[in-house]
Amino acid sequence: MAVPRLRTTVLGAGSWGTALAALASHHSDTLLWARDAAQAQAIGKQHVNTRYLPDIQLPSALQCTSDFDEAVGHACRGGVSSALIILGVPVAGMAETCSRLAQALAQWPSSKPPVIWTCKGFDQASGQLPHEIAAAALRGLALPGVLSGPSFAKEVAQGLPVALTIASEHEATRQAATAALHGRTARIYGSTDVVGVEVGGALKNVIAIACGISDGLALGANARAALITRGLAEIQRMGVALGGMPETFSGLTGLGDLVLTATGDLSRNRRVGLAIGTGQTLEAVLAGGMTAEGVRCARAALALGQKHGVDLPITEAVCSVLFDGLAPRQAVSELLSREAKPE
Numbered sequence: 181m182a183v184p185r186l187r188t189t190v191l192g193a194g195s196w197g198t199a200l201a202a203l204a205s206h207h208s209d210t211l212l213w214a215r216d217a218a219q220a221q222a223i224g225k226q227h228v229n230t231r232y233l234p235d236i237q238l239p240s241a242l243q244c245t246s247d248f249d250e251a252v253g254h255a256c257r258g259g260v261s262s263a264l265i266i267l268g269v270p271v272a273g274m275a276e277t278c279s280r281l282a283q284a285l286a287q288w289p290s291s292k293p294p295v296i297w298t299c300k301g302f303d304q305a306s307g308q309l310p311h312e313i314a315a316a317a318l319r320g321l322a323l324p325g326v327l328s329g330p331s332f333a334k335e336v337a338q339g340l341p342v343a344l345t346i347a348s349e350h351e352a353t354r355q356a357a358t359a360a361l362h363g364r365t366a367r368i369y370g371s372t373d374v375v376g377v378e379v380g381g382a383l384k385n386v387i388a389i390a391c392g393i394s395d396g397l398a399l400g401a402n403a404r405a406a407l408i409t410r411g412l413a414e415i416q417r418m419g420v421a422l423g424g425m426p427e428t429f430s431g432l433t434g435l436g437d438l439v440l441t442a443t444g445d446l447s448r449n450r451r452v453g454l455a456i457g458t459g460q461t462l463e464a465v466l467a468g469g470m471t472a473e474g475v476r477c478a479r480a481a482l483a484l485g486q487k488h489g490v491d492l493p494i495t496e497a498v499c500s501v502l503f504d505g506l507a508p509r510q511a512v513s514e515l516l517s518r519e520a521k522p523e
Contacts, residue, residue, distance in 0.1 A: 389449050
C-alpha cells in the first residue's frame, strides 16, 4: 500500500511562515493560511507574498487560504500519520492562534495531528515559554513541538541552505517535521529538549541587541566576541535552571542561532541595537516601524532569571538601556567593572 502524501498546513503568512510553507511545498501537499483575504488571494494567484517577501517567487504548488477551518481541515484529513500543522505566528499571537486551533481541532476528534511552532521569546505578561502557552490552549488535542535554529526567512525562501532543529517529546512530531522540511535545501535535526531549544531561541534575541549596541558604539570585534561568548553562558545558565539540557546550547538552537542573530545584517534584533548604539531612542526606533522579539521579551527574561536565582548581567544591562534610560556607554562600563570571576 502506498504511503499517503504528507499534508502540511502553515498558520501565519508572515515572512517566516511563508518561507516554511514554500519549503514544505516541495515535500508535501501544503496550504498556507493568511489572516487577510486579499493577501491570501494574491499569494494563491501570483505566488508572491508582496507584503513580507516581495522579491521572491513562491512555488506554484503552494496554495493559500484565509479560511482558518479549511486550513486546519487540510492537514487533519491526512490522518495522524500524514499531517503536520506549523504555527508561523509570533509569541504575542500564540495564545489566540492556539485557542482558535483548539476549536478547529475539536471538529476532528480522532486526528490529534503534530503541531509545531516557530516563535522565539517569552510572553511579556506571564513570562511563559511558547510550549506552556500551547499546552494551556490545546489541552492535549495535538502532539506538540518546536522548530528552531539559525535561520533568516528571506534566505530560506530564496532556497539557500539552512539547518534547523525540531524538538518534541513525540517521535511522530519529529518525523512529520522532518518529512515536510528535510532535504533539498534544508537539513533537520531531532531533539527532545523543548525547553532548551526555546530558551536558546528567546534569549539570543536579547544578546543580539547587546551586540548591536556594542557595534553601534564602534567598540570593535573583540567586544562583540566577548558578548557572544558570555551571552551564551548566560543563556545556558537560564536554560539549565528551567530544565534544559546543557549540550543543547552548543548546537544549532544555542550557539548557532546566537551567532547568526548577533552578527547577521538581516537580524532585526541586531539592527535595533545598532540604532540605539548610534544614539536613537527605543521610542524612535519603534516609531520607525522596526520591531524585534528581543525588545518584547527582555523584561520577562530578566524577571524569570530573578525568580530562579539566575545571574543575567547582559540581559539586565539591555533592559536598563531599553527601558530605564541608562546610556549605552555607561551600561558597557558597568559590565566591565563587575567583579572578576573564573570562567
